[in-house]
Amino acid sequence: MKPDLFEAPDYYNIDDLLTEEHKLIRDSARDWVKRDVSPIIEEYAQKAEFPKQIINGLAEIGAFGPYIPEEYGGAGLDQISYGLIMQEIERGDSGVRSTASVQSSLVMYPIWKYGTEEQRKKYLPKLATGEWMGSFGLTEPDHGSNPAGMVTNFKDMGDHYLLNGAKLWISNSPFCDVAVVWAKNEEGRIHGLVVERGMEGFSTPETHNKWSLRASATGELIFQDVKVPKENLLPNKSGLGAPLGCLDSARYGIAWGAIGAAMDCYDTALRYSKERIQFGKPIAGFQLQQKKLAEMITEITKAQLLALRLGQLKNEDRATSAQISMAKRNNVDMAIKIAREARQMLGGMGITGEYSIMRHMMNLESVITYEGTHDIHLLITGLDITGINAFK
Numbered sequence: 001m002k003p004d005l006f007e008a009p010d011y012y013n014i015d016d017l018l019t020e021e022h023k024l025i026r027d028s029a030r031d032w033v034k035r036d037v038s039p040i041i042e043e044y045a046q047k048a049e050f051p052k053q054i055i056n057g058l059a060e061i062g063a064f065g066p067y068i069p070e071e072y073g074g075a076g077l078d079q080i081s082y083g084l085i086m087q088e089i090e091r092g093d094s095g096v097r098s099t100a101s102v103q104s105s106l107v108m109y110p111i112w113k114y115g116t117e118e119q120r121k122k123y124l125p126k127l128a129t130g131e132w133m134g135s136f137g138l139t140e141p142d143h144g145s146n147p148a149g150m151v152t153n154f155k156d157m158g159d160h161y162l163l164n165g166a167k168l169w170i171s172n173s174p175f176c177d178v179a180v181v182w183a184k185n186e187e188g189r190i191h192g193l194v195v196e197r198g199m200e201g202f203s204t205p206e207t208h209n210k211w212s213l214r215a216s217a218t219g220e221l222i223f224q225d226v227k228v229p230k231e232n233l234l235p236n237k238s239g240l241g242a243p244l245g246c247l248d249s250a251r252y253g254i255a256w257g258a259i260g261a262a263m264d265c266y267d268t269a270l271r272y273s274k275e276r277i278q279f280g281k282p283i284a285g286f287q288l289q290q291k292k293l294a295e296m297i298t299e300i301t302k303a304q305l306l307a308l309r310l311g312q313l314k315n316e317d318r319a320t321s322a323q324i325s326m327a328k329r330n331n332v333d334m335a336i337k338i339a340r341e342a343r344q345m346l347g348g349m350g351i352t353g354e355y356s357i358m359r360h361m362m363n364l365e366s367v368i369t370y371e372g373t374h375d376i377h378l379l380i381t382g383l384d385i386t387g388i389n390a391f392k
Ligand SMILES: Cc1cc2nc3c(=O)[nH]c(=O)nc-3n(C[C@H](O)[C@H](O)[C@H](O)COP(=O)(O)OP(=O)(O)OC[C@H]3O[C@@H](n4cnc5c(N)ncnc54)[C@H](O)[C@@H]3O)c2cc1C
Pocket: 102, 136, 137, 138, 139, 141, 143, 144, 145, 146, 168, 169, 170, 171, 172, 212, 213, 218, 366, 369, 370, 371, 372, 373, 374, 375, 376, 379, 390, 391, 392
């Protein structure tokens, strides 16, 4: 892979709206990605393996629980810092950002928000350092966009719960130490349970042959009469709103992360087009190529402003789920379109692993699908503005 010469575009001087602390956090994540992710990520994506050696580095840049209070091992940062870290990591690779998103927003967040003080103290510090890695089990083979239909269930056996069912498409599942699993009790109410590796009847087979997020491990969570201690139930929230609260936090991070992937594609295409000579001049001098670049930087700038404003609303605890949906949908769509255009600008070279663009493009096919598909987010906006449910 070519050396990482990334220069971040900031067409509207958005840096002026960030604090010194934001910029410090962003720049240290950016430096780490250049040093520890870019040189190895293509090889790991090619061999479809998560690079476990970067777990310590992810913890050090604050990627595991950026907004979790310091007393639980988190970095105690604001939501804009969280977004900037996700942006920088996804600039390197969406799969690596997925690992960080799951750990922070889908595992640490529910334990912090819905767990007991004992659960927080037991799990959060180890998750913050990456000593323990987590996964989040909501999706099932027959229930993706409609998680309310889930069939995974647990029964009260007096001194423990008995968990049965299966989850599919679970990021980090093959190597997770703990899984936050969503299952129905005997009354059909959804609850979160923390399942630990080693519990009898719990297995995590890996899903192979993905063309997308190849540097992220994906798999199943299978529960066959798993005895889950009663103290592993997250008691402080139940119903579908509990997992959806986690998804709000993760989708917010994705809205920033997608900007990182788009910035990398734009920056690569800009540099390439100034160097690549055809018909006696750089291809950047042709109107058709300039149109692509001009549209890319316009869309990136709009996405940056959307994410920043959403971050301000999140900091004030005023961001709605529908606002988060809009940003996730818009920014991922923006990134995937830029990746497709940027790939064309590199001609044949664009399909190789010499450049990051094709990897970003394939990764973004997962990002536009998980955490609510592109169409599902459109329906969320539609419901929000009309008050009419078009899901069914
Ligand atoms: C790489 C990867 C990692 C993932 N990681 C996780 C994870 O860590 N944890 C987890 O729980 N899940 C995870 N997922 C699952 C992901 O969230 C689901 O794939 C997603 O929610 C879509 O569900 P589905 O694949 O079953 O598609 P389906 O729900 O079957 O949807 C198929 C198509 O139908 C459309 N559709 C569905 N309902 C409607 C409707 N009412 N109106 C119009 N169109 C509709 C969808 O938009 C989509 O285009 C991951 C997925 C991938 C690919």
